[in-house]
Amino acid sequence: MMRIFGFGLLLWFIALTGFAPGRAQGQRDLKVEKDTTPESPAPARSVQIPRSYALVIGIATYKNLPEQLQLRYSERDAEAIYSVLISPEGGNFRAENVHTLIGSKATLANMRRELEEWLPSAAQEDDRVLVYFAGHGFVAQGQAYLAPYDIELDRIAQTAYSMHGLGSAFGKIKAKCKVLLTDSCHSGAITPDADVQTINRSLIDLTRSVFSLTASRDRERSFESPDWGGGHGIFTYYVVRGLEGEADENRDGIVTADELAEYVRSNVRAATSGKQNPTSDRSSFDPNMLLAYVPARAAPRESPPPRFGTLIVEANMDDVEVFLDGKSVGKVHKNQPLRLPGLAPGIHTIRGVKMGYEPDGPRDEMVYPGQEKTVTLKILIVRRRNKAAVEAFEKGLVLYTKGYEDNYRKAAENFEKALALDPNYSQAALYLGRTYNALFEEEKAKQAFRKAIEIDPDYLEARSSYAGMLLDIGATDEAIRQLTFVVQRNPRDAMAHYLLAQAFRLKDEYARSIEAANTAIKLNPNNPESYLWLAESLRLSGEYEKSIE
Structure with a gap:
């Protein structure tokens, strides 16, 4: 599907006190501009991740838009x-500090509340x-x-x-560093090219004092397609891959602004045969600005050439989880290959x-x-278990099912024995974990x-x-990271949702706890x-009568 305009993926990074305001194949933009305050000598680089x-x-799916x-x-x-x-191998944000408005939650009222109330009240001077x-x-x-x-x-x-409102909201946020990523697009059936230009230009105008990475030029559109990681907007696909470490060209474990800009620009242009051209101005931002910390990528070797390749993964069965360099990158199905572009040249490990x-x-x-x-x-090969x-x-x-300490200790001995006889016995590892937890x-x-997850990475019950x-x-x-993995692969996992309700309650994120508990109950x-965590979060959020119900 073609998404009409790409506000691109606009990545704004505002350093110091710079003002910042306020997706078939689909469509998205990058431009970099810097604060005009005098530059100071660059300090020695150290990995210091601010509170974020x-x-x-x-x-x-929009409530009031037609199907097309x-x-x-x-x-x-x-x-x-x-x-x-x-x-922790990426943005390094604490989970309670990342709010989500996805699908029907992303109403205008909720956007206003989060942008105009929560962020300005939460972020302090030195934050991101x-x-x-x-x-x-x-x-x-x-x-x-x-x-x-x-x-x-x-x-x-x-x-x-409005973009004006967005600019105003960003201007009220006190944080030293501000990033805005917008992967926006709409159907060409309703927005002519002139409007695409207006949208992209509005985004650029709002970033005169910031680091901005724009997904496309003024009259270009941004694209989405099933060909990128099983289905993504092209721009977001490469931003995620970049922040996961693929953009770390010199393999020092840090993804900088310059590395991400070059990685996204070159890959989006290649993927769209030049139809979508991210732009950035290298002279207008600190090229060493830290965007992600991926220590596992650090390696004492020469930098690979600044070009990238693609792996196309196919499988003989459905629902095969694919791991690239130890990280899950999605599922591949028998007649639906998984395309993984934008990979750094060299050896990568693949596991299905x-x-x-x-x-x-x-x-x-x-x-x-x-x-x-x-x-x-x-x-x-179907796993065949050793009889003993x-x-x-x-x-x-x-x-284990009998309970009590003596039974648990004897159960642990048997699970340990089962694993010694069959080191790939993931169920034995799971119950050994449950036993020691008891x-x-x-x-x-x-x-x-x-161990259970290492044997079977798609073992959702173990996670x-x-x-x-x-x-x-x-x-x-x-x-939260483990439970997010589970619900993204199986949205109907009631256990994961009620545990998320507990987790968000512990993080004082009562609205998200209530949402997770209601899903678990459904x-x-x-x-x-599930009812316990629902009642607790309702009580703590001031909805006393509902908590009693």
């Missing part, structure tokens, strides 16, 4: 941005603020607007969020996993600059849960159980813990 806040907005104007991947894009922001928007953009009476979920086309000025089968890989695959390479994953291992596991399971031996439990233990020991951020009305 983010608002992530994504709308694909609905988008496909905006909400998926927003989820990808959220995941990379809260990752990021706002991401994926969805439509429109023009009314010569003014450009971002389209919330409840926009009305005959009342755009009254029901959309499917629950109940032996994995294919990990194995090394060479990526060549400017070339596409097809990788075929073959999931062939199964017997030990079942004996341990009986003991014994309050958290370090052993953590090792066992991680949820691990998250539950993490909540018990106060590791709430990592729990999926499984018989789980009392």
Whole structure:
């Protein structure tokens, strides 16, 4: 699908006290401008990540727009941005500091509240603020607007969020560093090229004192397609890949503004055959500005050439989870390859996993600059358990279900025996983790849960159980990361949603806790813990009568 205009992915990074205001194939823009205050000598580089806040907005299905104007991947894009922001190998934002407005939550009222009240009140002088928007953009009476979920086309000025308002909101945020990513587009059936130019120009005009990375030139459109990572806006796909470390050209573990700009620019241009041209001005921003910290990427080797290659992953079965360099990049299906462009030249590890089968890989695959390479994953061997291992596991399971310390210790011995006999027995590792957790031996439990996930990375039950233990020991951020992985792959996982309700309650994010608890109750009305966290969050948010109900 072609998305009419690309407010591009506008990435604004405001340094110091600079003023900042206020997506078939679809469409998006990058321009860099710097604060005019005198430059001071650059200090020695050190990895210092400021306290950070983010608002992530994504709308694909609009309440009042006709079918032909609905988008496909905006909400998926927003989820990808959220995941990379809260990752310790990425944005390094604390989970409670990243608010999301996805789908029907992204109303005009909610956007105003988050942009004009929450961010200005939360962020302080030395903090970092990021706002991401994926969805439509429109023009009314010569003014450009971002389209919330409840926009009305005959009342755009009254029901959309104006660029002027965005500029004003950003100006009230006290943070030293501000980033705005807008991957906006709309259908060509309703917006002519002249309006595309108006929108892109409005974005540029709002960033006269900031670092801006614009997804396309004035009259260009930004694109979305299933060809990028299973379905993304092209611009957001490359931004996420870049922040995950692919843009770290010199392999020092840091993704700088210059690296991300060059990575996104070259890859978007190549992917669209020159139809979409991100732009940036190297003279107008600090090229060493830190955008992501990815220490796992650091390596004492020479920098690869500044060109990129593509892996096209195919599989003989549906629902095969693909891991690239140890990170999940999505699922591949039998007749639907997974395309992974924008990879740095060199050796990458690929692994395909499917629950109940032996994995294919990990194995090394060479990526060549400017070339596409097809990788075929073959999931062939059903895991067959060692008979003695199964017997030990079942004996341990009986003991585990009886409860009490003595039974737990005997159960742990049997699960350990099962794993020794069959090192790929992920269920034994899961229950070993649960057993040690029941014994309050958290370090052993953590090792066992991680073993279960290492054996079967798509073992969602293991990830949820691990998250539950993490909540018990106060590791709430990592729990949220594990649970986010689960619900993105299975939105109907009631256990994950009720654990998210608990996690957000512990983070004092009552609205998000209430939303997660209501989802859990809808999926499984018989789980009392979901009602507990719902009532608790309602009470703490001042809705006393609802909490009593």
